[in-house]
Amino acid sequence: MRTGIFAAAALAGTIIGGCQASRPPATVAFSAEEAAFIRKPGAATITGHAFRTRPSGTVVHAAGEVVRLVPATAYARERFQQLYGDRKFVPYQNYPRDDKADPAYAEYTRTTKAESNGRFSFDKVAPGRYFVTTQVVWGDEAAFTRQGGSVYDLVTVTGKESEPIDVILSGN
Template identity: 80%
Template sequence: MKTGIFAAAALAGAITAGCQASRPPATVAFSAEEAAFIRKPGAGTITGHAFRTKPSSVVVNAAGQVVRLVPATGFARERFAQLYGRNKYVPHRAYPADDAVDPAYADYTRTTKAEANGRFTFDKVAPGTYFVTTQVIWGDENAFTREGGSVYDSVTLTGKETEPVQVILSGN
């Protein structure tokens, strides 16, 4: 019986690895200087709502998920293009199996958590173009596969905004 369980686990791992995409190596190096604008003081506010709609038309919010604000540098643009292609959504099953990235990249992002209703806010944002990204995942955490995935959109702050800039992260 144990042999059957181990064989099934090995097969599941092989299938999962085969379903996950791997990205080609980056051609653009991460530049802390190019991303430095995220650390500048700013008066901008970005508000948003992150959710996905199931095939059954039920809306699932990104409740409690980490939302990232990423400066749209050359490195980030290439990274997002490789991961998402022309879409603003990538299914959970298509996440890259290995996602080694320059550790400084994460140092030049900001994060917040989505509320239970999927809404989030970034305050004191400096002018610039950013990617805003999070996950909307549902299903049993112990299940073989989960549904949902990663969503993103881009937003630009000019520094002249008088109202918060709103972004919808739905994958559409």
Template identity: 60%
Template sequence: MLGLAALLGACVAQGPSSPTASSFSAEEAAFIRKTGTGVIEGHAFRTRSKGQVVNAAGEVVRLIPATAYARERFNRVFGKTKFLPHWRYPNEQVDPRYAEFTRTTKTTARGKFSFDKVAPGTYFVSTQVIWGEEDQVFREGGTVYDEVTLTGKETEPVEVILSGH
């Protein structure tokens, strides 16, 4: 949980203390607080080097409006990938309102999750998949995300796979 919180509050590509060029806009993110008819369902996991699948069991999943501020942060943290290794979690202050304009849920033991009553818009969906002993200095896994857009015309749930690929 702390790792994901640190990730959401950080930027790494230009250094741990470089601020975002964009300012957080509550007005731009406000669509997340609207009630919609959309459903986002997903599965969060990572595949280890020998093919073993590790589910994101009991992890917090965040639904984040893809505002200019969020888009800049994700681009700087992840670059061109959809996975950030656990040991690369950045450490930086984030606008406190950024977290206020997100929704969260938890994954099942099998890494499944769902958001209902989602308003139309573009979102980042993010969680972490970590394994190894909690007291280990270098645990394996990291944070995964994907982007999803709801138009408001969906009649079936939109499926998201969070695997880092």
């Protein structure tokens, strides 16, 4: 009986390991100079709502999740292309587990937390192009698998906005 349990666990590990994405090494170096606009003062506000719809039709909000504002530099564009491809959603089971991002990359992002209804806001945003990203995941954290995943959208701030820029992060 024990052998059967260990064999099943090993098989499950192999299957899960095969589903996890492995990101190829970056071909573009991170440039702090290219990302520096995120640290400049701006007048724009980006507001949004992050959620996913379950197959049953139930909406799950990104309640309490960290939402990231990432300058759309060449480095970030390559990372997002590798992770998402031509979609705006990557399933939880396909998250890369071997992320080797340049440590400075995270220093040139801004974060906030989504409210219980999945709403979030960034204020004083400088002109530029940004990725806005978070995750919407459900299921027991101790469970074998979880559902949902990571979502993003691309936002352009011109500096001429008189109203907040509203973004929907649903993966569609």
